[in-house]
Amino acid sequence: MATVNRVYILIAFILSAIASIFNFVSIGTEEWITGSSVWLNGTGDVNYVHYGLFQGTYKRIVPFSTTYQLTMTCSFKNNICALLCELDAEEREAILDSLISNTYDPNYAYANCAGISKFTSGLRSFESTPVRANSDTYVTSKSFINAGVWLSTLLFVVLAALLGLWTSVLALINTVHNPYQYFLSVQSLFVYNGIAFVFTLLSMVLWGTMYNLLTFHNVSIYDTIVGSMSSDKTAYLGYSYWMGITSLAHYAGSIAILYYREYLNERDPKQQKVTLQTDAADPSLFLF
Numbered sequence: 699m700a701t702v703n704r705v706y707i708l709i710a711f712i713l714s715a716i717a718s719i720f721n722f723v724s725i726g727t728e729e730w731i732t733g734s735s736v737w738l739n740g741t742g743d744v745n746y747v748h749y750g751l752f753q754g755t756y757k758r759i760v761p762f763s764t765t766y767q768l769t770m771t772c773s774f775k776n777n778i779c780a781l782l783c784e785l786d787a788e789e790r791e792a793i794l795d796s797l798i799s800n801t802y803d804p805n806y807a808y809a810n811c812a813g814i815s816k817f818t819s820g821l822r823s824f825e826s827t828p829v830r831a832n833s834d835t836y837v838t839s840k841s842f843i844n845a846g847v848w849l850s851t852l853l854f855v856v857l858a859a860l861l862g863l864w865t866s867v868l869a870l871i872n873t874v875h876n877p878y879q880y881f882l883s884v885q886s887l888f889v890y891n892g893i894a895f896v897f898t899l900l901s902m903v904l905w906g907t908m909y910n911l912l913t914f915h916n917v918s919i920y921d922t923i924v925g926s927m928s929s930d931k932t933a934y935l936g937y938s939y940w941m942g943i944t945s946l947a948h949y950a951g952s953i954a955i956l957y958y959r960e961y962l963n964e965r966d967p968k969q970q971k972v973t974l975q976t977d978a979a980d981p982s983l984f985l986f
Contacts, residue, residue: 702966704873706959707884710952711869714891717948718862721898724941725855728754730905733917733933738926745927747917749781750938751852755814756783756919767812768919770848773798778842780918783811797923798842806920841916841923847908851901858897858945865890865952887956895949902942909935 724730728750735745743759747768754768768781771790776798782790789810796802865887871877872884880886912918913933921927 703959703962706955706962707869707873707887709955710887710891711866711873713948713952713955714862714869714887714894715866717894717898717945717952718859718866720941720945720948721855721859721862721894724938724945725751725852725859727938727941728752729936729938731909731913731917731933731939732936733929735917735919735922735927735929735932738928745921747781747919747929748936751848751855754781756781758808758921764808765814766808767814770843772845772848774845774849777845779845779848780842780920780923782920783808785810785812793920797920802924804924806924808920840912841918842912843918844908844912847904851905854897854901854904855942858894858901861890861894861897862945862949865894869952884956884959888953891949891952891956895946895953898942898945898949902939902946905939906935909933 729748730750731754732748733746735747737743737745743761745759746757748754749768749770752770754770756766756768758764758766766783768783769787769790770779771782771787771794772779773791773794776795778794778798780794780797782793784790784793793802793806868882868890869887871882872887877883915930916922917929917933919929922929
């Protein structure tokens with residue numbers, strides 16, 4: 699019964715809940731990728747960028763510091779995504795289309811971007827002078843985030859978080875009740891935790907593979923895509939990504955504690971099943 703050794707079910711509830719929380723936090727934070735970029739015109743200024751699955755922040759120095767809010771913008775027909783800073787969604791999509799078709803404006807100057815903070819001084823005229831894109835740069839799909847990988851990563855993390863939440867609720871119910879339906883029973887907790895573990899692992903594998911092949915060499919912001927800046931080998935996976943390890947550990951821990959409970963139940967004489975057999979010669983006799 700579920701009420702036997704129920705303290706272990708309570709522990710499984712706590713572990714699954716923590717795993718789910720880390721999944722949700724990773725979705726909402728902006729540290730899946732953290733990196734920097736440098737101008738290719740030799741100024742030596744270092745610019746900083748970090749972003750999550752939806753938004754990010756870009757600190758750009760021209761020559762003074764301006765911080766922009768970035769938004770993940772995708773074109774699924776071209777299977778690409780990039781982090782762009784325009785306020786209007788249609789404008790971001792138009793810029794993304796111009797990048798993939800190599801018809802972008804080399805004089806683009808972040809005029810319609812969402813600035814979070816800005817350092818100003820009496821030398822304001824310097825900041826208004828844009829650094830031009832490299833007109834010789836031919837944009838390829840390797841400059842972008844893969845839209846399929848981004849969407850799959852997001853879906854897997856969301857599904858893992860929801861499954862973890864569902865599992866924790868069921869574990870809590872099973873500490874006080876004994877549902878007879880399999881999909882609500884203690885046995886189902888093994889399945890739900892296992893699926894949540896696999897979904898979390900898949901999200902990390904997909905994003906980590908894309909990072910090694912693409913993002914490690916280009917963080918997919920406008921300046922690095924058009925060749926004004928280089929971010930080659932400066933990006934790394936941020937804490938939002940590594941939260942997946944914590945979720946994996948807690949899902950695995952929840953499964954382990956449930957298996958340990960099963961082990962204790964099997965060793966408990968009170969939980970031993972007695973099999974009754976009848977003697978064919980004398981049906982009135984039972985063999986134990």
